[in-house]
Amino acid sequence: MSAKADPRALAAQALASVVAGQSLRAASDSSAAKIHDLRDRALLSALLHEGARWWLRFDVALDAMLERPLRERDADIRALLVLGLVQLQIMGMSDYAAVAATVEATRALRKSSFAGLVNALLRRWLREREARTAQLDREAATRTAHPRWLIEKLQFDWPEQAESILAANNAPAPLWLRVNRRRVARADFVAQLHAAGIGCQLPQAEPDALVLDASRDVTALPGYAQGFFSVQDGAAQQAAILLDLHAGQRVLDACAAPGGKSAHILETADVELTALDSDARRLPRLRENLARLGLTADVRTGDAAVPHDWWDGKPFDRILLDAPCSATGIIRRQPDVKLHRRADDIPALVATQARLLDALWPLLGRGGRLVYATCSVLADENASQIAAFVQRHPDARAVAAPLAWHAAGAGRQNLPGESGMDGFFYALVDKHN
Ligand SMILES: C[S@@+](CC[C@H](N)C(=O)[O-])C[C@H]1O[C@@H](n2cnc3c(N)ncnc32)[C@H](O)[C@@H]1O
Structure with a gap:
């Protein structure tokens, strides 16, 4: 051979x-x-x-x-x-x-x-x-196959949960789907899966989600070409809910590629969405995803930290900052994070996230909401980041997200594997009227 x-x-x-x-x-x-x-x-x-x-x-x-x-x-x-x-x-x-x-x-x-x-x-x-x-x-x-710096950081940030985080990172993740409610009702899609002999579970807290009983090639599932569903972990499916979307709003997804959360935003409400990403190579995939799902957005290449280059000057009602991060919450899906991420990367990521938050804040209209999200479990990128941001901006008010997750400063944290979901952090920051 x-x-x-x-x-x-x-x-x-x-x-x-x-x-x-x-x-x-x-x-x-x-x-x-x-x-x-x-x-x-x-x-x-x-x-x-x-x-x-x-x-x-x-x-x-x-x-x-x-x-x-x-x-x-x-x-x-x-x-x-x-x-x-x-x-x-x-x-x-x-x-x-x-x-x-x-x-x-x-x-x-x-x-x-x-x-x-x-x-x-x-x-x-x-x-x-x-x-x-x-x-x-x-x-x-060597017991957990994690780098020492990360074990120490987890033990510091999550002393009681560090062992279970390390164990969850070493277990393969389940396959979550998000049903495109504009194309098919979740119950009808489930009936189609059952007719094809495919079992799944319906989580209670995520209205558009289902978890397949076994991993499989999703392009061969019923309704793939018709845009009935996308692959998206349950934790990532919270972003569109937390944005509290209403028809007619102007919404910015500032770090949008490959478009998982952009698509969910557009499936959820009739909003005007700007989907921005600085990496032009990642945008064709975003466009393909939106096209398959029958959705449209103003897709732009641009640096979210330099709005002058791409912003039309009209305030947004909602901003999602799904920030570049250490990806320490999704090691079960991307185990190469253990090999590629270095301790020195964290301060640089924290600085980038702060720069993005500060640059985007003036684009949010009064009474508007910014949702900050990371797939990290590290306090530096999450609770501490938001605490420092609110300190710098007197018109920013952190609001508790309605999630039954761990309280992490003003935000909420799911740890890897909890409720079958990825490690994810959300903070909601509203702008004073
Ligand atoms: C966590 S991923 C976003 C995932 C996406 N929101 C989704 O749900 O499919 C972070 C993205 O931020 C983009 N990015 C990094 N720095 C950026 C910047 N300064 N401006 C805009 N996008 C940036 C990266 O190219 C990457 O696509």
């Missing part, structure tokens, strides 16, 4: 490039395109996600077992070995099948000279796994 079609070999190459800095999404998309068999594609995706999720545990395990370090040009073999351990320890594959297929993948990588090493190392793991697992479990970083 060539590397082209061997899911383990492709996953190893992709995982090595994620470790070197490529985003998991980009690596996953480009390697999936090389595989046609749907089951192999699903295996590739599972290997890649679990490999990134558990890298910081099994990479250390390898270091302890390798007699000589692998060369840099053999980063794909290191990734293949980590994937071997992930198959044995995390994915529940039979020992024999996992070892045999991983050894075979060295051939697909055209590195069959490593077949003996891969075979010997995985077999040694099987013989010694109890002692080696106990050793890895002694340190929080």
Whole structure:
């Protein structure tokens, strides 16, 4: 089998490039395109996600077992070995099948000279796994496969919940959908899913949401092409509700791409929406999403921190700032955050968020509302950010969001996995009349 079609070999190459800095999404998309068999594609995706999720545990395990370090040009073999351990320890594959297929993948990588090493190392793991697992479990970083700085920050910000956050980050996330109420009633859509043999749950608190019983290719679900639904976590579905939308309002989604929340805003009320993003490469996807759902917005490329370049001078009634953030609330969906995010990134993100808040505030009309959102669980980006903002702006009044989540300063925080949802923070800030 060539590397082209061997899911383990492709996953190893992709995982090595994620470790070197490529985003998991980009690596996953480009390697999936090389595989046609749907089951192999699903295996590739599972290997890649679990490999990134558990890298910081099994990479250390390898270091302890390798007699000589692998060369840099053999980063794909290191990734293949980590994937071997992930198959044995995390994915529940039979020992024999996992070892045999991983050894075979060295051939697909055209590195069959490593077949003996891969075979010997995985077999040694099987013989010694109890002692080696106990050793890895002694340190929080290798037990939970998280970087130390993040563990410490979570322990500081969420001392009682840190362990459950770390555990939730290591569990795959359920598949949430948002039903496009302009195209179909939720009950009718559920009936169509049931008729197709697809089970789902209906969360009580999210009026447009449903959670599928199992992950699947959403483009093959009934009504995809007709725009009946979008993929969106339940926590993200709160934004449009918290904006308190009414027909005729002028609304700004300041960091809009790929448009999940923009679309929900337009599905919820007949508003005039400006959907802005500074990254022009992300806007075609936003436009495609709106077109599929039958929605229209004024889509613009622009820096939200420099309104002079794109604002027509008319105040907005509502502003959503879904700010660029550490993504520490969605590690279960994007486990490469563990590998790519550094402690030093946080002050820079906090400064950007503050700059965006300050630049957007003058665009909000009196009596208007700004909703600040992040998919972070860190206080610096959330509670402290909003406390400092309200301090700087005497006409800003933080209002408690009607969410049964953790109180986080003036905002509300869902932690990863709670109510099946992502880690998310919202703060509502109203402008005095
Ligand atoms: C969290 S994502 C937004 C997700 C989006 N709201 C959704 O629900 O689909 C943050 C977005 O902010 C954009 N962004 C970052 N800095 C920006 C800036 N200065 N002005 C406008 N957009 C910015 C990024 O390109 C990215 O698309």
